[in-house]
Amino acid sequence: MLTELRREAYEANLALPAHGLVALNFGNASALDRRRGIFAIKPSGVDYPALRPAAMVLVDVEGRVVEGRLRPSSDTPTHAELYRGFAHIAGVVHTHSIHAIAFAQAGRPIPALGTTHADYFFGEVPVTRLLRKSEIAAAYEIETGRVIRETFARRDPAEFPGVLVNRHAPFAWGPTAAKAVENAVALELCARLALYTLLLAPGRGALERPLLERHFLRKHGAAAYYGQGPARR
Amino acid sequence: MLTELRREAYEANLALPAHGLVALNFGNASALDRRRGIFAIKPSGVDYPALRPAAMVLVDVEGRVVEGRLRPSSDTPTHAELYRGFAHIAGVVHTHSIHAIAFAQAGRPIPALGTTHADYFFGEVPVTRLLRKSEIAAAYEIETGRVIRETFARRDPAEFPGVLVNRHAPFAWGPTAAKAVENAVALELCARLALYTLLLAPGRGALERPLLERHFLRKHGAAAYYGQGPARR
Amino acid sequence: MLTELRREAYEANLALPAHGLVALNFGNASALDRRRGIFAIKPSGVDYPALRPAAMVLVDVEGRVVEGRLRPSSDTPTHAELYRGFAHIAGVVHTHSIHAIAFAQAGRPIPALGTTHADYFFGEVPVTRLLRKSEIAAAYEIETGRVIRETFARRDPAEFPGVLVNRHAPFAWGPTAAKAVENAVALELCARLALYTLLLAPGRGALERPLLERHFLRKHGAAAYYGQGPARR
Amino acid sequence: MLTELRREAYEANLALPAHGLVALNFGNASALDRRRGIFAIKPSGVDYPALRPAAMVLVDVEGRVVEGRLRPSSDTPTHAELYRGFAHIAGVVHTHSIHAIAFAQAGRPIPALGTTHADYFFGEVPVTRLLRKSEIAAAYEIETGRVIRETFARRDPAEFPGVLVNRHAPFAWGPTAAKAVENAVALELCARLALYTLLLAPGRGALERPLLERHFLRKHGAAAYYGQGPARR
Numbered sequence: 001m002l003t004e005l006r007r008e009a010y011e012a013n014l015a016l017p018a019h020g021l022v023a024l025n026f027g028n029a030s031a032l033d034r035r036r037g038i039f040a041i042k043p044s045g046v047d048y049p050a051l052r053p054a055a056m057v058l059v060d061v062e063g064r065v066v067e068g069r070l071r072p073s074s075d076t077p078t079h080a081e082l083y084r085g086f087a088h089i090a091g092v093v094h095t096h097s098i099h100a101i102a103f104a105q106a107g108r109p110i111p112a113l114g115t116t117h118a119d120y121f122f123g124e125v126p127v128t129r130l131l132r133k134s135e136i137a138a139a140y141e142i143e144t145g146r147v148i149r150e151t152f153a154r155r156d157p158a159e160f161p162g163v164l165v166n167r168h169a170p171f172a173w174g175p176t177a178a179k180a181v182e183n184a185v186a187l188e189l190c191a192r193l194a195l196y197t198l199l200l201a202p203g204r205g206a207l208e209r210p211l212l213e214r215h216f217l218r219k220h221g222a223a224a225y226y227g228q229g230p231a232r233r
Numbered sequence: 234m235l236t237e238l239r240r241e242a243y244e245a246n247l248a249l250p251a252h253g254l255v256a257l258n259f260g261n262a263s264a265l266d267r268r269r270g271i272f273a274i275k276p277s278g279v280d281y282p283a284l285r286p287a288a289m290v291l292v293d294v295e296g297r298v299v300e301g302r303l304r305p306s307s308d309t310p311t312h313a314e315l316y317r318g319f320a321h322i323a324g325v326v327h328t329h330s331i332h333a334i335a336f337a338q339a340g341r342p343i344p345a346l347g348t349t350h351a352d353y354f355f356g357e358v359p360v361t362r363l364l365r366k367s368e369i370a371a372a373y374e375i376e377t378g379r380v381i382r383e384t385f386a387r388r389d390p391a392e393f394p395g396v397l398v399n400r401h402a403p404f405a406w407g408p409t410a411a412k413a414v415e416n417a418v419a420l421e422l423c424a425r426l427a428l429y430t431l432l433l434a435p436g437r438g439a440l441e442r443p444l445l446e447r448h449f450l451r452k453h454g455a456a457a458y459y460g461q462g463p464a465r466r
Numbered sequence: 467m468l469t470e471l472r473r474e475a476y477e478a479n480l481a482l483p484a485h486g487l488v489a490l491n492f493g494n495a496s497a498l499d500r501r502r503g504i505f506a507i508k509p510s511g512v513d514y515p516a517l518r519p520a521a522m523v524l525v526d527v528e529g530r531v532v533e534g535r536l537r538p539s540s541d542t543p544t545h546a547e548l549y550r551g552f553a554h555i556a557g558v559v560h561t562h563s564i565h566a567i568a569f570a571q572a573g574r575p576i577p578a579l580g581t582t583h584a585d586y587f588f589g590e591v592p593v594t595r596l597l598r599k600s601e602i603a604a605a606y607e608i609e610t611g612r613v614i615r616e617t618f619a620r621r622d623p624a625e626f627p628g629v630l631v632n633r634h635a636p637f638a639w640g641p642t643a644a645k646a647v648e649n650a651v652a653l654e655l656c657a658r659l660a661l662y663t664l665l666l667a668p669g670r671g672a673l674e675r676p677l678l679e680r681h682f683l684r685k686h687g688a689a690a691y692y693g694q695g696p697a698r699r
Numbered sequence: 700m701l702t703e704l705r706r707e708a709y710e711a712n713l714a715l716p717a718h719g720l721v722a723l724n725f726g727n728a729s730a731l732d733r734r735r736g737i738f739a740i741k742p743s744g745v746d747y748p749a750l751r752p753a754a755m756v757l758v759d760v761e762g763r764v765v766e767g768r769l770r771p772s773s774d775t776p777t778h779a780e781l782y783r784g785f786a787h788i789a790g791v792v793h794t795h796s797i798h799a800i801a802f803a804q805a806g807r808p809i810p811a812l813g814t815t816h817a818d819y820f821f822g823e824v825p826v827t828r829l830l831r832k833s834e835i836a837a838a839y840e841i842e843t844g845r846v847i848r849e850t851f852a853r854r855d856p857a858e859f860p861g862v863l864v865n866r867h868a869p870f871a872w873g874p875t876a877a878k879a880v881e882n883a884v885a886l887e888l889c890a891r892l893a894l895y896t897l898l899l900a901p902g903r904g905a906l907e908r909p910l911l912e913r914h915f916l917r918k919h920g921a922a923a924y925y926g927q928g929p930a931r932r
Contacts, residue, residue, distance in 0.1 A: 023655055024648060026582070045693025074684065074692050096582055096657075100412035102662035105580035106670055115401045116259070116329055136676040140684075166675045168581045173410045182257060189256055189329075195662060196335035196428060204339055210369040218307065218373075226307050227278025246885065334878050338861055347804035349725070390836045415723060422795075429894060431799035437805055440866045443835040451839075453857055460744030474739075489888055490881060492815070511926030539919065540925050550750075562815055568895035572815035602909040633906045634814045661895060685877055 002040065002058060005033050009040035010053040012094045012177035013092065017048045019185050022094035028073040031057075032083050032090040032179035037091075038062045041079060043070035074141060081145020082173060086157040091177030096169050099191035101182045102109055103127070104164040112206045113197045118215035120186040122159035124206065126151050129221075144168075159216075162187040235273065235291060238266050242273035243323065245410035250281045252418050254328040261293075261306040264410035265316050265323040271292045272325075274304035274312060290466040296375075307374060314378020315406060319390040320391065324410030326417045329402050332424035336360070337397040343423055345439045346430045351448035353419040355392035359384050361399045377401070392449075397419040467505065468524060473507035476519040478557065478643035483514045483650050484564055487561040494539040497643035498549050498556040502525045505558075507545060509536035523687040529608075540607060547611020547638060552623040553563050557643030559650045562635050565657035569593070578672045579663045584681035586652040588625035588635075590672065592617050593634045608632070625682075660663040701739065701757060704732050708739035709752040711842045711876035713791065716747045718884050720794040727772040729758075730876035731789040738791075740778060742769035762841075773840060780844020781872060785856040790876030792883045796866050798890035800828070803863040809889055811905045812896045817914035819885040821858035825850050825906065827865045843867075853867050858915075861886040 011030035016022045025048065030041035042055040057068030063080040065072060069170060073079075079092045095114055103110050103125075110125040112118060120224045136145040148163050161183040162172035172184035206212070219226045245262035248257045258281065263274035273289040290301030296313035298305060306312075312325045336343050343358040345351060361380045368376035381396050381404060386446035394416040405417035422435075430437055439445070452459045478495035482488045491514065491573035496507035502651040506522040523534030530548040531538060545558045569576050569591075576591040578584060594613045601609040614629050614637060638650035663670055672678070682685075685692045711728035724747065725749055729740035741757040751912045756767030762779035764771060772778075778791045802809050804823075809824040811817060827846045834842035847862050847870060860882040861871035871883035905911070918925045 024651060043694065068643055071694055079275070094657075098658060099662060101580060101582060101659050102666055105659060105663040105673075106667035113400075114334060116334060130674065131677070133674075133676045136680050140680055167579075167677055185257060189331075192331060193334050193338060195666065196332060197338040199432065200335055200341055200428065200663065201339035208363065209339075210366045210367075211400055213372055214369050227303055228276065246919060281827035346866075347800060349800060392705040421799075425797060426800050429798060433801055433807055433899065434892060440804075441829065441832075443832045444830070444866055445836050449841055455719060461742065461770055467718060507929065527915065537927055562888075564891060565895060567813060567815060567892050568899055571896040571906075572900035596907065597910070599907075599909045606913055619852060633812075633910055661899065669712050688758055 002033060002036075003053070005031050005038070006056040006058070007039045007051045008177050009042070009056045010051060012093065012181050013042045013051055013223070014048065015178075015181045016093070016095055016184075019181070021097040021184055021188060022048070023096060026096040027094055028075055028079075029093045029177055029181065030076075030079045030091070032061075032085075034090055038066055039041075039083060041076055042073050043068070044073050046070070056078065059213065075144075076146075077139065077141040078145040081142055082148060083172070085145070085149040086152070088158060088171065088175065089173040089180075090175055091180035092171065092173045093177070093180040094169065094171050095184050095188070097100060097184065097188035097191070099195055100164060100170040100188050101168075102195065103191050104169055105167060107166055109164065110187075110194050111128075111204075112192050112205060114207055115211060115215045116186075116193060117190045118207065118212045118221055120161065120183060122156075122191065122220075123212070124215045125160065125162055125164060125187060125190065126155065127164040130166050159220075162190075235266060235269075235271065235305065236286070236437070237442065238264050238271070238293070239286045239289040240265050240274045242275070242289045243284060244325065245283065245414050246289075246455050247274045248283055248411075248414045249326070249328055249417075252414070254330040254417055255281070259329040260327055261308055261312075262326045262410055262414065263309075263312045263322060263324065265294075265325075267316075267323055271299055272312065272316060272377070274309055275306050278300070279303070296298060308377075310372065310374035311378040311381075311404070314375055315381060315404070319383040319385070319406065320415075321391060321408065322406040323407045323408055323414035324371055325404065326410070326413040327402065327404050328417050328421070330417065330421035330424070333397060333403040333421050334401075335428065336424050337402055338400060340399055342397065343420075343427050344437075345435060345445060347440055348444060348448045349419075349457060350423040351445045352439065353416060355389075355449045355453075357401075357445050358393065358395055358397060358420060359388065360397040363399050376392070392453075417418055468499060468502075468504065468517070468683040471497050471504070472506045472519045472524070473564045474643050474685075476517060477509070478559065478647050479508045479517055479522075480514065481644075481647045482559070482561055482650075485647070487563040487650055487654060488514070489562060491560040491652045493560055494541055494545075494642055495559045495647065496542075496545045496557070498558075499558055500549075504532055504544065505549060505646075507542055509534070509538050511534070520677050532661065540613075543605065544637070545610040547696040548614060548637070550626065551615040552639065553642065554615050554620070554624060555639040555646070556641055557646035558637065558645040559643070560635065560637050560670075561654070563650065563654035563657070565661055566630060566636040566654050568593055568661065569633075569657050570635055571633055573632055574652075575630065576660050577670075578669060579660050580673055580679060581677060581681045582659060583656045584678045585685055586649060586672065588682045588686075589655065591626065591630060591636075591677070592621065592655060593629055593630040595693075596632050608686070610667075701732060701735075701737065702752070704730055705739045705755040705757070706752045707743070707876050708755045710751055711792065711880050712741045712755075714745065714877075715792070715794055715883075716879045717892070720796040720883055720887060721747070722795060725795040726793055727778075728792045728821075729775075729778045729790070729878065729929075731760075733782075733793075737765055738778065738782060740775055741772050742767070743772050766869040767889060769780070770784065773914055774843075776838065777841035777844040777846070777847075777870070777871060780841055781847060781870070782846070784850070787857060787874065788872040788879075789874055790879035791870065791872045793868065793870050793878040794877070794883050794887070796883065796887035796890070799863060799869040800867075801889050801894065802827055802890050803868055804866060806865055808863065809886075809893050810903075811911060812893050812903060813906055814914045815909060817906065817911045817917055819882060821855075821891065821915045822911070824855040824859065824861055824863060824869075824886060824889065825854065826863040830867050858919075873932055877925065913929055
């Protein structure tokens, strides 16, 4: 069932180590079939070279396993929560990419310091508030999804296709699993650029608003003129 | 038409990911046939592994497409502006190399801190002024080229074969597209060396003038004695 | 004799350069057969590409060579000391991984700054005290093992499967040689994340206790729910 | 003539990009036949992939070309000067390795901060004084060799098999060209470790003398016990 969805999730998962976004068996990616409300996700604690499309676990958006012999990623409830909360996404990626984690561990958003950032994010990449003791003790992985949604109460997930979970690591998303991977690559790149920029100019502020808008909108706005077709993200 | 020029541009574009100067589909390179006033450039938003020589778009130095089924890089007007402004160049490269971008985002020139830098640049690599709101709103990519030319009003582009566009990224050039790539590699290397040097010695000033001249001129001057033939750059 | 043990040690040693944890011929790994009290270890000063399973040296837990044509690693007495002192380990790895060494050279423990760290270590990775002049002059490599054991007088080696030897480098261990390698990979990753985090937020303290416990225990506690089977480390 | 010597130089040169010690066509290695007073060295400005053993240029220790169709490296007079000054070396390597250059550009010696450093260098890696204007204007490359020798007036080149040329880059040497390459790898590793250590602990002083001696002498002293045979370096 849903062979294509499994393959999409499988390929997104394999793209994580290929792009240097994960070490060991860290991280996970999923792909959603929004019509059926089912997503395919990496099984828990399996090494990437051992992954196969058939090993992807099918889960519904309530987080219940629909099909699969293996246990799904322990972060599955976070994915489900994001799919329930963000109506226009169909791919979610959780990585352990180095520089993004450094910002998450520091509890700092990634400031929008240049046009590379503006090509993907319409302002700073936000960091969630710390979870409360009671949230950690209870359904921790669901609460992780909830605190991300809380962070986006007044933000558009299409304008900020990624977030830093405080003390933890980034999540990224997109209209497809492949696009979620691309956004995770961009998020890590922006984090690395920001770290080096701040080493050179510690108090450096955000780039100027007109430049932010020009770059974001030439790739993503209604009048986008970057690439070969209508704007996608 | 201009099969060789397309191949030259194609190879320069492929050299960008091979040298680690770009991620995703960022960056672009072009090669100019100055006699005809036509250059070949990467199509917009195409992934590097999917590039083919025939996909290169032919554009004249006024920025008008001459031949090609795909839309040219959105940075094409910047390339055209540089070819119009710098009479002796026939290759332009725009990269997203990490350390050079960090300096561009910080709004700092890359200081000439050692002989590796002096082998390629006859002083600090300049950073452009910020574009004005009106320049960003209008023909942004042309204005990017213009502000580079403005930065070189009193500099020789042969002595400084690269620049940092403020808040954005580097451009490099040369007498051929291949040489423009080499200069982009050197620019990134110098940026990385400068970042580490400044971490070790924050107030470190430029290297001494006689050493700067000796290294630059032994590779590039009329009396150059580096390499196997007459000096080229 | 003990062909399988030799192969296990051989594969753990080869994993060190494969994971980028060593340069040149630095570093070494061993695998213990606890029932027999014998471990297999890398010969001294041999380059990794030249290693063969048959070249592994068999040594008893008193540090005496049992079988092997080559001289064992000069760090063999340290391995023996750890096997004698830590009853539940059967693999030891000594690496020269870059970021972990930086903390060791700085004489600083690696603080537990985020959940990646908490997935492997139940608090900061400790650093040993400096050896005394008399300890260095005498049985230096045995004393290195002893000072690690001293550091763990009030710590559980299963909760902290690694240590920084002051001014020197990390050691890691586990219930198998493969798991010791994984812990060494995690230790290096945590050190790198911590360095970058501290550059962004110099005074950043340890992550909150409930989060530390949640992450460590979801992978390692009696009620672990990460992965496909009962918790191992 | 001297086919073996050319091959030795060729392999040492190829090892430089393989170890990530050079970019583009930077850097060079040579191998000396001390009995004949002739060394083989890389031709000037040739890209590494295009090198062939037969292209190595034979030069005598006075710096005069003995055989070869190509112009030798522009740094040839520096190699010759080192072979004349250091009686027990037969290999010299000049790299553009990133972290070592950062220290050279900063004008700072690489402090001996840990045992990895002590395995190769018996104290800090020195940095030469700046060349005077007259020295730069005259026989610059010979003066580079002379200032290295001046730096070693009271140091043993066997205890410090490398140096930083101020504002420029490192040189390393050894009893063979292969060993010179190994020392250049170690020098770059020590520079990288030192940079990270100083970021974590800015005022960190040298490691304790007994530990320095123990590590250096267990690999290099008369009573060395590291490796499979008598100590070499």
